[in-house]
């Protein structure tokens with residue numbers, strides 16, 4: 545019995561009488577392979593064709609699909625590392641010189657001469673719209689000058705250490721680029737305000753460093769992002785775009801203690817980030833200036 549079973553198994557794998565391999569003749573196997581080959585070539589062809597058609601409909605200069613207007617994120621400079629902590633000792637030059645250098649690098653594209661060469665002098669307080677007329681693309685698009693000297697005491701021109709050396713440091717804030725964003729209606733420009741950040745110190749216990757912040761000075765005045773820098777049309781359409789900046793100078797911040805600060809954007813048509821999206825429209829950081 546066992547031998548019989550053995551034989552039928554062997555015969556199933558290779559039957560010399562009918563010349564079948566695993567129950568099929570060579571031509572049957574050949575047909576199956578051919579079928580799958582044609583099938584996969586067809587699939588690959590379909591995929592390529594779909595991709596090609598998709599790519600044809602995309603516009604190089606503007607994303608086809610974009611979420612509804614959301615609140616843009618904000619970032620600060622100088623950025624020491626991944627955490628936004630600016631800690632230095634006035635007595636130790638090397639501890640703050642790095643921050644001044646980082647700001648020098650960050651601001652060098654905003655040098656007046658460079659801006660004058662690359663960008664337009666625009667009419668302030670109104671959007672600089674350069675719409676395409678239907679299929680006719682209005683590219684490349686011009687951008688507006690943001691001269692470094694607008695930042696006055698925080699421009700690094702008069703005070704090359706940005707106030708770090710005397711405990712009155714400058715922080716520079718920018719809004720992330722959002723294509724097509726019009727951040728304000730009725731001619732009201734968005735502006736930045738900074739204040740104490742509410743932070744948790746224990747279960748249901750919160751604290752604010754309001755008394756430690758001292759007086760603040762904003763550049764340009766009132767911390768506004770002028771409307772003429774919007775809308776932004778994207779990196780390819782607007783090659784020379786310079787993001788507008790706001791600088792905040794801390795005139796009398798408490799030294800030798802951590803001070804937790806939060807800056808936010810105020811605009812009459814973009815909602816402030818909800819609890820769900822903590823980083824939208826605001827940025828927080830820690831500032832600690834040691835004097836001893």
Ligand SMILES: *[C@@H]1O[C@H](CO)[C@@H](O)[C@H](O)[C@H]1NC(C)=O
Pocket residue numbers: 652653655658700701
């Ligand atoms: C920008 O101007 C500063 C002086 O204000 C100069 O040191 C720096 O080299 C300039 N940067 C560029 C890129 O021209």
Ligand SMILES: *[C@@H]1O[C@H](CO)[C@@H](O)[C@H](O)[C@H]1NC(C)=O
Pocket residue numbers: 656657659660665666689691
């Ligand atoms: C920027 O600076 C350049 C050179 O000083 C000047 O010609 C230009 O008018 C300034 N632009 C604005 C918008 O102030």
Ligand SMILES: *[C@@H]1O[C@H](CO)[C@@H](O)[C@H](O)[C@H]1NC(C)=O
Pocket residue numbers: 661662663684685686687783784
């Ligand atoms: C960008 O800047 C360069 C000079 O650096 C200028 O020649 C060019 O015309 C500018 N392009 C646009 C679209 O503003």
Ligand SMILES: *[C@@H]1O[C@H](CO)[C@@H](O)[C@H](O)[C@H]1NC(C)=O
Pocket residue numbers: 765766
């Ligand atoms: C700053 O804001 C105040 C009060 O809102 C206003 O009176 C003043 O004109 C503003 N200054 C500038 C330069 O926009």
Ligand SMILES: *[C@@H]1O[C@H](CO)[C@@H](O)[C@H](O)[C@H]1NC(C)=O
Pocket residue numbers: 755756758759796798
């Ligand atoms: C600076 O702040 C301290 C309290 O932190 C206060 O006593 C002092 O009057 C302030 N100085 C000025 C010039 O506002």
